[in-house]
Amino acid sequence: MTKNGLVLGIETSCDETAAAVVQNGRTIRSNVIASQVDIHQRFGGVVPEIASRKHIEWIMPVIDEALVKAEVDLGDLDAVAATYGPGLVGGLLVGLAAAKSLAFARGLPFVGVNHIEGHIYANILAHAGIQAPLVCLTVSGGHTDLLYMPELGTYDIIGRTRDDAAGEAFDKIGRVLGLPYPGGPQISHWAEQGNRERFLLPRGLLDADTYDFSFSGLKTAALNTMNQAKQRDEELPLADFAASFQWAVVDVLTQKVLKAALVYDVEQILLSGGVAANTSLRSHLTETAAKHGVQVFYPPFDLCTDNAAMIASAGYYRYVNGQRDPLNLNAVPGLRLGQR
Ligand code: KG4
Numbered sequence: 001m002t003k004n005g006l007v008l009g010i011e012t013s014c015d016e017t018a019a020a021v022v023q024n025g026r027t028i029r030s031n032v033i034a035s036q037v038d039i040h041q042r043f044g045g046v047v048p049e050i051a052s053r054k055h056i057e058w059i060m061p062v063i064d065e066a067l068v069k070a071e072v073d074l075g076d077l078d079a080v081a082a083t084y085g086p087g088l089v090g091g092l093l094v095g096l097a098a099a100k101s102l103a104f105a106r107g108l109p110f111v112g113v114n115h116i117e118g119h120i121y122a123n124i125l126a127h128a129g130i131q132a133p134l135v136c137l138t139v140s141g142g143h144t145d146l147l148y149m150p151e152l153g154t155y156d157i158i159g160r161t162r163d164d165a166a167g168e169a170f171d172k173i174g175r176v177l178g179l180p181y182p183g184g185p186q187i188s189h190w191a192e193q194g195n196r197e198r199f200l201l202p203r204g205l206l207d208a209d210t211y212d213f214s215f216s217g218l219k220t221a222a223l224n225t226m227n228q229a230k231q232r233d234e235e236l237p238l239a240d241f242a243a244s245f246q247w248a249v250v251d252v253l254t255q256k257v258l259k260a261a262l263v264y265d266v267e268q269i270l271l272s273g274g275v276a277a278n279t280s281l282r283s284h285l286t287e288t289a290a291k292h293g294v295q296v297f298y299p300p301f302d303l304c305t306d307n308a309a310m311i312a313s314a315g316y317y318r319y320v321n322g323q324r325d326p327l328n329l330n331a332v333p334g335l336r337l338g339q340r
């Protein structure tokens with residue numbers, strides 16, 4: 001039984017300081033994100049020490065704003081939920097300390113949430129009608145996991161990246177192309193006008209009998225293509241190169257996810273994490289799966305990348321299922337799904 005079904009979610013695992021109030025796991029009452037992207041952009045990637053300091057500066061104003069926008073007092077809340085891993089330890093500690101302090105001061109239950117599970121719950125927030133069993137692809141800057149979910153909240157990891165995460169590959173290639181951080185949205189933008197067949201780039205582990213992914217071969221091939229153009233004093237056609245690179249990632253992700261959906265005999269696929277914002281991945285996976293009668297769900301753009309509404313939603317479902325965490329719960333930078 002819940003009081004008002006209200007959960008305050010807090011997310012500080014990377015470079016967004018975020019707080020949100022969600023009701024009954026599905027209604028977003030507020031969703032405040034203070035992004036540090038502009039600060040890290042000049043370094044070409046997230047600088048953990050700077051991220052931690054910014055989280056410390058911003059966490060309380062962001063929480064205040066989330067409560068004010070939701071028109072909620074701390075006393076109205078049923079629980080406080082915060083990301084405790086995976087992520088950058090300095091950032092995680094800031095969000096956790098804030099959440100645990102509020103819970104202690106107001107006598108509220110505290111629930112620790114796995115960031116990856118949060119990304120998956122962005123779909124539960126956005127769509128009615130999601131039903132297990134299903135297959136879920138979580139693709140972000142730090143993770144590329146293929147999951148079989150026999151029921152909601154239960155995760156069987158059937159494949160993962162053996163080297164870079166999909167988002168990381170986008171970001172690294174974006175950086176060498178001289179595009180602003182993060183590279184994913186930039187490459188996606190350039191790819192819109194490009195010819196994806198112009199450069200043939202490798203699809204890692206596509207023919208291997210595994211659901212694992214590998215993007216290091218693609219990264220090397222892409223770098224070689226860039227270097228060859230430079231040596232020949234030719235200008236790299238950026239749109240075609242971006243489209244070919246994106247297509248290599250989208251093609252391999254789609255083929256592996258679809259294979260899993262057919263082998264595990266599910267009717268639904270969930271796409272989650274920052275790379276789920278990629279329009280080519282969204283449309284290609286949806287069209288390919290539809291040919292086999294499989295439905296694909298992905299969150300709206302603003303819920304694909306890091307936010308606290310997804311943490312509040314995952315926290316709500318864990319709370320109603322009885323999860324309560326002690327106030328000495330520590331940050332776990334390498335936390336895996338299904339692990340406590
Ligand atoms: O989930 P997220 O916000 O942070 C992590 O938990 O890592 O994901 C950020 C990642 C970055 O690598 C970014 O380049 C990628 O998501 N990303 C995209 C797009 N939007 C964000 N990658 C490809 N296409 C996009 N449109």
Ligand code: ZN
Pocket residue numbers: 115119140141273274305306
């Ligand atoms: Zn994330």
